[in-house]
Amino acid sequence: MKIPEGMKYDEHGLLTAVVQDHITGEVLMLAFMNAEALRLTLETRIVHYFSRSRQKLWKKGESSGHVQHVKEIRLDCDQDAVLIKIDQVGGACHDGYRSCFYRVIEGEGVLRVDGLKVFDPKQTYKS
Amino acid sequence: MKIPEGMKYDEHGLLTAVVQDHITGEVLMLAFMNAEALRLTLETRIVHYFSRSRQKLWKKGESSGHVQHVKEIRLDCDQDAVLIKIDQVGGACHDGYRSCFYRVIEGEGVLRVDGLKVFDPKQTYKS
Numbered sequence: 001m002k003i004p005e006g007m008k009y010d011e012h013g014l015l016t017a018v019v020q021d022h023i024t025g026e027v028l029m030l031a032f033m034n035a036e037a038l039r040l041t042l043e044t045r046i047v048h049y050f051s052r053s054r055q056k057l058w059k060k061g062e063s064s065g066h067v068q069h070v071k072e073i074r075l076d077c078d079q080d081a082v083l084i085k086i087d088q089v090g091g092a093c094h095d096g097y098r099s100c101f102y103r104v105i106e107g108e109g110v111l112r113v114d115g116l117k118v119f120d121p122k123q124t125y126k127s
Numbered sequence: 128m129k130i131p132e133g134m135k136y137d138e139h140g141l142l143t144a145v146v147q148d149h150i151t152g153e154v155l156m157l158a159f160m161n162a163e164a165l166r167l168t169l170e171t172r173i174v175h176y177f178s179r180s181r182q183k184l185w186k187k188g189e190s191s192g193h194v195q196h197v198k199e200i201r202l203d204c205d206q207d208a209v210l211i212k213i214d215q216v217g218g219a220c221h222d223g224y225r226s227c228f229y230r231v232i233e234g235e236g237v238l239r240v241d242g243l244k245v246f247d248p249k250q251t252y253k254s
Contacts, residue, residue, distance in 0.1 A: 002236035018145050018154055025152025027145055030208045042232070074228040075238060077220050081157045083228040093204050101201040101210040105169070109129035111202060 001042035003035060008080040014050060015080055019092065022071040022085035028092035029100040031060075033082070045070040047084060064124045066090035091118040094125070128169035130162060135207040141177060142207055146219065149198040149212035155219035156227040158187075160209070172197040174211060191251050193217035218245040221252070 009015060014032040021028055031049040033041065037057055040048040047068035051058040061067030067089050074083040093100040093115075102115025136142060141159040148155060158176040160168065164184055167175040174195035178185040188194030196214040203210070220227040220242075229242025 001232070001234055004232055004236040004238055016143060016157060018157060020152075020154060025147075027147060027154065027210050030143060030145060030203065073232045075230045075232055076157065076227040077222050077224075077229070078227075081227075082232075083154050095204050097204075100203040100205070100208075102204070103202045105128070105131055105200045105202055105209075107128055109131040111131055 003038055003042065004075060004079070006079050007035070007038075008078060009035065010080065012052075014052075015082060017047075017049065018081065018083045019047065019068065020083060020085050022087060026099055027101055028086070028088055028098065038082070041070060041084070042073065047086060060092075061089060064090065064094075064119075066092065066119075066124075068092070091116075094121060096121045096124070130165055130169065131202065131206070133206050134162070134165075135205060136162065137207065139179075141179075142209060144174075144176065145208065145210045146174065146195065147210060147212050149214060153226055154228055155213070155215055155225065165209070168197060168211070169200065174213060187219075188216060191217065191221075191246075193219065193246075193251075195219070218243075221248060223248045223251070 013034050017033050019028045034050040037048040037050045047060045049058045069087040072085040091098045096117050096119045097115040098118050103111040106112050140161050144160050146155045161177040164175040164177045174187050176185045194216050199212040201210040218225045223244050223246045224242040225245050230238040231241050233239050
């Protein structure tokens with residue numbers, strides 16, 4: 001699989017990636033990809049990102065086992081974002097939830113937790 | 128509605144917003160919000176963004192009529208992205224499609240159009 005022509009990377013060489021459960025439609029996370037991460041994702045059908053905090057390529061689930069199997073990749077009109085439909089092993093969020101979007105903004109800035117907790121981060125990420 | 132504490136805006140003062148149809152779960156678009164856009168979105172229940180190309184506040188649908196009515200706003204674990212579930216009038220994409228993600232990346236970088244076209248941009252955006 002080749003990368004389509006005309007991709008619009010930002011000033012840091014990154015695209016935004018939205019990741020969605022391919023069956024339920026639940027949005028699981030948002031992260032960033034450089035060209036290498038997109039190429040590896042297309043080739044291996046396992047999602048790879050570029051970690052902005054660690055400034056390195058990041059194969060999702062490499063340490064936790066919570067890998068993301070690609071089912072479909074869509075491109076937006078501006079070609080600066082991709083929507084990836086996946087089969088998620090375990091949970092996408094490092095806080096232990098299935099989705100990173102596990103809190104709802106309610107009145108007066110209050111956050112209500114509303115998400116499925118699927119693993120214990122202390123166990124998964126222990127050194 | 129107040130903005131929750133601890134939001135993490137980027138170096139341009141922006142958050143990423145993923146917008147999803149509240150019934151079908153279809154991801155419709157991805158855009159950016161500054162604090163003012165988020166405040167207006169929370170208060171009016173109509174989605175507002177910050178346009179990076181025009182460098183100004185942008186009420187979605189102001190010229191096209193394709194407004195987005197807020198049903199729920201979720202926050203991600205890092206507090207630098209929001210997921211907004213909406214009721215979309217017309218289409219989210221300025222190319223005339225219901226969703227901006229109307230193309231699938233296929234083998235060898237080929238893009239296949241797979242999206243519902245709901246309006247004619249030439250008619251909607253005529254001067």
